[in-house]
Amino acid sequence: MAVSSLNERIIQCKKCRLWQDSKQAVPGEGPLNAKVILIGQNPGAEEDKVGRPFVGRAGKFLNKVLAANGINREEVFVTNIVKHLTLQNRVPLPDEIAACVPYLCAQIDLIKPKVVVLMGKIAWQTPRRDDILFIETVHPSAAMRFTKMRQRFEEDFASLAKFL
Ligand code: URA
Numbered sequence: 527m528a529v530s531s532l533n534e535r536i537i538q539c540k541k542c543r544l545w546q547d548s549k550q551a552v553p554g555e556g557p558l559n560a561k562v563i564l565i566g567q568n569p570g571a572e573e574d575k576v577g578r579p580f581v582g583r584a585g586k587f588l589n590k591v592l593a594a595n596g597i598n599r600e601e602v603f604v605t606n607i608v609k610h611l612t613l614q615n616r617v618p619l620p621d622e623i624a625a626c627v628p629y630l631c632a633q634i635d636l637i638k639p640k641v642v643v644l645m646g647k648i649a650w651q652t653p654r655r656d657d658i659l660f661i662e663t664v665h666p667s668a669a670m671r672f673t674k675m676r677q678r679f680e681e682d683f684a685s686l687a688k689f690l
């Protein structure tokens with residue numbers, strides 16, 4: 527499927543309840559030939575406002591860790607397992623994840639990256655693909671708050687540089 531029709535389907539999606547309380551879907555962004563895909567949980571309020579992933583506090587932290595490892599945010603594809611905001615930033619429910627995950631699988635199949643970084647336990651539910659390395663790390667919001675998690679996050683991103 528072409529990326530434009532995939533994005534259109536995501537933008538129009540009403541397969542679960544989440545569209546009702548959000549301003550817009552956030553499909554994700556980045557080059558279609560990206561070697562690395564970064565996957566978070568779902569957009570927050572800032573992302574919902576502008577329609578782009580990881581533009582709030584967690585996104586600024588993520589950009590900093592990428593830059594510290596010589597990785598340009600523009601060279602990676604960034605998205606979420608769930609494409610709509612959840613109210614009060616609650617964890618997406620299993621049926622919401624199940625409804626949304628085919629879009630993520632289609633994005634992975636279209637981009638065919640070398641590595642997929644799953645940020646946080648919800649993103650760890652992403653179905654795996656052969657011939658792609660899946661790295662499970664913590665969510666940047668947790669890495670911002672807890673030293674141990676920050677260390678793990680920084681180590682995992684340091685290991686990414688060799689794929690770019
Ligand atoms: N947290 C996420 O998991 N995704 C975003 O896009 C922003 C914050």
